[in-house]
Amino acid sequence: xxxxxxxTEYGITRDDLEVVDPVVESMELVxxxxxGAFEKTWDYSxxxxxxxxxxxxVSGLQQDQEEEEFAKxxxxxxxxxxxxxxxxxxxxxxRFYNDHTHPEYSxxxxxxxxxxxxxxxxxxxxxxxxxxxxxxxxGGPHVQLYxxxxxxxxxxxxxxxxxxxxxxxxxxxxVAGLVPFLVSxxxxxxxxxxxxxxxxxxxxAGHYQLSQRADFMETELSVDTMHNRPILNTRxxxxxxxxxxxxxxxxxxxxxxxxxxxxxxxxTTRIVLDLIERGAAPxxxxxxxxxxxxxxxxxxxxxxxxxxxxxxxxSGLELQETYVLAADKALAGSDAETDWxxxxxxxxxxxxxxxxxQLVGQLDWVTKLWLLETFAREERIGWDDPWLASLDLxxxxxxxxxxxxxxxxxxxxVFRLTTDADIxxxxxxxxxDTRGGIRGLCVRRFREQIQSIQWERVKxxxxxxxxxxxxxxxxxxxxxxxxxxxxxxxxxxxDALRAWGQRKEQWR
Amino acid sequence: xxxxxxxxxxxxxxxPMPKPTSPSEEGGGPKRxxxxxxxxxxxxxxxxxxxxxxxxRYRQRTGQ
Numbered sequence: 001x002x003x004x005x006x007x008t009e010y011g012i013t014r015d016d017l018e019v020v021d022p023v024v025e026s027m028e029l030v031x032x033x034x035x036g037a038f039e040k041t042w043d044y045s046x047x048x049x050x051x052x053x054x055x056x057x058v059s060g061l062q063q064d065q066e067e068e069e070f071a072k073x074x075x076x077x078x079x080x081x082x083x084x085x086x087x088x089x090x091x092x093x094x095r096f097y098n099d100h101t102h103p104e105y106s107x108x109x110x111x112x113x114x115x116x117x118x119x120x121x122x123x124x125x126x127x128x129x130x131x132x133x134x135x136x137x138x139g140g141p142h143v144q145l146y147x148x149x150x151x152x153x154x155x156x157x158x159x160x161x162x163x164x165x166x167x168x169x170x171x172x173x174x175v176a177g178l179v180p181f182l183v184s185x186x187x188x189x190x191x192x193x194x195x196x197x198x199x200x201x202x203x204x205a206g207h208y209q210l211s212q213r214a215d216f217m218e219t220e221l222s223v224d225t226m227h228n229r230p231i232l233n234t235r236x237x238x239x240x241x242x243x244x245x246x247x248x249x250x251x252x253x254x255x256x257x258x259x260x261x262x263x264x265x266x267x268t269t270r271i272v273l274d275l276i277e278r279g280a281a282p283x284x285x286x287x288x289x290x291x292x293x294x295x296x297x298x299x300x301x302x303x304x305x306x307x308x309x310x311x312x313x314x315s316g317l318e319l320q321e322t323y324v325l326a327a328d329k330a331l332a333g334s335d336a337e338t339d340w341x342x343x344x345x346x347x348x349x350x351x352x353x354x355x356x357x358q359l360v361g362q363l364d365w366v367t368k369l370w371l372l373e374t375f376a377r378e379e380r381i382g383w384d385d386p387w388l389a390s391l392d393l394x395x396x397x398x399x400x401x402x403x404x405x406x407x408x409x410x411x412x413x414v415f416r417l418t419t420d421a422d423i424x425x426x427x428x429x430x431x432x433d434t435r436g437g438i439r440g441l442c443v444r445r446f447r448e449q450i451q452s453i454q455w456e457r458v459k460x461x462x463x464x465x466x467x468x469x470x471x472x473x474x475x476x477x478x479x480x481x482x483x484x485x486x487x488x489x490x491x492x493x494x495d496a497l498r499a500w501g502q503r504k505e506q507w508r
Numbered sequence: 509x510x511x512x513x514x515x516x517x518x519x520x521x522x523x524p525m526p527k528p529t530s531p532s533e534e535g536g537g538p539k540r541x542x543x544x545x546x547x548x549x550x551x552x553x554x555x556x557x558x559x560x561x562x563x564x565r566y567r568q569r570t571g572q
Contacts (some may be wrong), residue, residue, distance in 0.1 A: 009571045022569050066570075101569045152563045159572025194563075200570065225572040251572065373557050389563035393553055407554045 003164040003434060004266055004473060005109050006120050007095075008156040009102035009254050010127055010398070011146035015376065016138070018182070022101035023074065023084060029103045029143065030086040030096055031133040035127065042087030042097070043452035043459070051236040052223045053171050053246060062227035081106075090454050092122060093430035093440035100226070102157050103127060103145065108121040108436025109164075109455075110478065113263045113337060115431050118418045120262055122426035124398045129321045131399070141399075147255045149212035150193060152389050154200040155211075156216040158225065160233075161266055163248040164240060164475070169277055174248070175232055175404050177281030179220060181272045182231050182252050182394035183292045184319035186211040187302065188348055189265035191254035192365030194372070194392040196298070199227065205296065210365045212254045214297035220289050225251050231289055239455035241472045248273070252293070257396060257405040259417040267341035274338075280330040282322045285309040302352060302367065346466035362416040368395050371404060421435040432484070433477035441484055442469070444491045460493035467497045 012029060014020045025080075031038060050058050050092040074084060087097040093108030105123035110116040126279035131143050141421050149224035165174070190210035195203050197215045213229075222230035231252050238247045250269070256262040268450060275281040285308065286292050291308035296316040314322075324345045331338050351358050359366045372388050381387060400410070408414050430440030442450060442458045451466050452459045474480060483500055490496030 011566070011568050013566060119520045151566050151568040153567060155568045155570045157568060160572070188526070226570055246512045265563045371551075373554070375552065378552060379556075385558035386564055387558070390560055393563045393566055396556075402554070404551070404555060404558075407551045411550060437562050 002111050002270065003109050004116060004270060005107045005162045005436075006116065006262070007104060007106040007162070007281060008120070008123060008147060008159045009099055009104045010150065011157065011396075013104060013144050013146075014138075014142050015144070016140065023077070023098070024314055025143065025185055026098040026101050026103050027079070027084055027086050029127075029130050029145075030098050031087060032137070033088060033090075033096060034155045038086060038088075039085075040082040041450050042082075042085070042089070042095075043454040043457065046237070046239055046456055048237060049223065049225070049235055049488060053234040053236040054221070055081050055171075058223050062224045062359060066226070073241070073322045080401070089443050090126065090361060091428050091430075091440050091444045092119065092426055093434075093436035093438070093443075094119065094123065094126075095234040095416055096123075096126065100157070103130075103268055108430045108440060109434040109490055110431050111433050112438065113267050113341070114417060115263050115447055117259045118422045118426045119431070121259065123424060126427055128398050128400070139171070144402070145398050146393060146396045147398050148191065148393065149254055150197060150215075152195060152197065152203045152393070156197075156199075156213060156229075156250050158213075158299040159253055161250045161253050161269065163240075163250075163273055165246050165248050165273055166247050166277065167238075167242075167244055169246075170247075171234075171341075173276055173279075173281075175221065175274075176285065177230055177272060177276035178269075178281065178290050180282070180284045180286055180319050181269070181323050182250070183286060183289050183306075183324045184215060184296060184316040185252075185265065185268065186254070186293070186297055186365075187316045187320055187352060188268065188363060189253060189261055190214075190297065190363075190365040191256055191261075191370035191396075192392070194389045199229075203384065205384075205389065208300060208369060208383065209297045210300065211293075211297040213252055214293045217252060217290055217293045223367055239476075244473065254364070254395070256364050258362055258364045258367060260344075260415045261364050264341070264344060268323070268327075268345050271331060271338065271341055271345075272323060274334075275323075275327055276358065278310070278330055280326060282326045284314065284319060284322055286314075300365075317349060320345075321325075323463065324349060355367050361408065365397075367405070367408065367414075368392065371395065371408070373474060400501055433480055435471040435480060438469075438471060438474070438480060438483055438487070441487050442493070445487060449493050458493075460497070462492055463494045467494055469493075469497060469500070 013410050014025055041275050042127045085097050095106040107119040127145050130211050131145050132145050135141050191212045193209050193212045196207050216230050219230045221232050221234050222228050223234045233249050233251045235249050238245045287307040287309045295304050302317055305315045306314055328342050328380055356366050395404040400406040430437035449460045449462045451461045456472045459466045487496045488500050
């Protein structure tokens with residue numbers, strides 16, 4: 001089973017106001033995408049962040065009190081809950097909405113890394129287009145968007161990677177197999193950050209570290225996402241048939257600008273999940289994983305070692321090498337994409353220890369460090385100069401005319417896995433082999449008849465009673481394509497559902 | 509590609525992700541950038557335009 005997706009919360013600023021209301025700005029940004037009126041169609045019934053994968057339900061989250069305070073303020077606004085969230089489903093099957101005062105884009109579900117990277121980049125362009133429209137209304141380039149994870153004052157927002165996994169894998173096995181890998185994944189997937197922060201506790205200049213999120217990891221396992229953030233999030237919200245599947249929801253990752261880093265981040269994690277499923281994951285339990293995340297992040301020489309449970313120490317590179325060796329032994333030759341990941345993973349680790357300059361344009365933390373070192377040398381400034389944090393921020397600006405990453409990309413110094421034509425197409429059509437493509441097709445073909453929509457279901461009007469397209473177990477590509485054909489050829493969604501029901505009866 | 513909906517019903521053949529590198533490059537994989545430093549005329553100009561105080565003013569609410 002191979003299915004993954006990325007959700008990204010963007011930072012948003014407006015430079016023409018003394019006091020910015022982030023709720024309004026995020027809402028207006030999402031609404032700027034629309035060409036018609038906003039319609040309340042997102043169905044929130046599948047969302048319950050209190051269910052814990054360890055087999056219980058928590059009575060409250062750390063963020064609940066803060067959320068209640070915000071809710072009191074929001075109650076005085078002239079908008080409903082639905083209006084504030086402004087949830088949209090895009091023609092490519094992605095979700096675009098205001099999540100906790102950040103515009104968020106969630107890719108449609110993807111089966112291949114190439115698709116995932118393409119739909120992630122389609123999100124950048126979708127948000128940039130929305131910002132352009134918003135700025136035309138405002139009369140100047142006042143709104144800027146950042147694909148990063150920190151405000152350099154102790155406030156973080158996430159980029160979560162998600163994986164569909166069989167529920168038959170014991171959660172304890174996932175924890176044992178994943179935690180040491182995730183602690184060290186930042187060596188290949190860190191976005192790089194100037195300074196050190198604590199949760200809502202300020203900023204210390206004078207440093208550069210691998211990861212934007214490492215400072216915000218506070219515990220090994222937790223269902224929380226806004227406070228007490230965990231290395232491995234235990235939220236049990238499968239958005240699929242609960243009896244068969246889990247959705248692994250990882251919140252430790254950084255938002256990547258480099259396509260290569262995004263592909264390696266998700267590709268290596270998917271491979272580690274395959275290892276866990278086969279019982280072939282390395283066993284290398286760490287004494288203090290939370291401290292290890294921070295220690296490894298703060299050592300750009302990659303010499304830091306962390307303590308193993310039971311004695312001995314290990315470096316981040318050694319941890320990653322342990323995983324790539326186990327993966328090569330168990331999975332080499334499985335398929336072309338697995339072989340690509342195995343090859344590039346090993347090559348990257350080798351270059352990190354020998355000549356990391358070759359990874360400029362491929363790994364974000366290496367690329368950003370290279371830019372900042374060059375600039376600091378030219379301008380004769382030190383690491384404590386506030387200009388460097390500003391350049392760090394601007395690396396992530398998604399305006400192609402301003403962002404530093406996009407400046408590098410326009411000079412051909414960034415490795416691409418996609419083409420501009422791929423990205424353009426991915427803004428309008430979903431993946432052809434996942435239910436994400438079906439969701440997008442429903443939006444394009446039958447928008448007027450959609451009563452409600454979410455990850456698992458689309459409910460249509462048009463009959464005596466609303467009819468539901470259930471996609472909670474729609475993961476086989478052949479079945480997806482069969483359903484797509486039915487939807488394309490039907491004159492109405494009700495006809496399509498009738499035909500689809502008959503097809504399924506024939507298969508039984 | 510279906511002309512009405514745009515939904516591509518044919519599964520695309522697997523297109524291996526990386527462009528192959530020349531055999532002389534160690535391990536294959538992506539090529540390194542061709543220059544050793546950012547383009548002085550363009551990228552450094554873009555970097556110098558960034559307000560040094562921008563990050564100090566940048567404030568967001570905690571997200572997930």
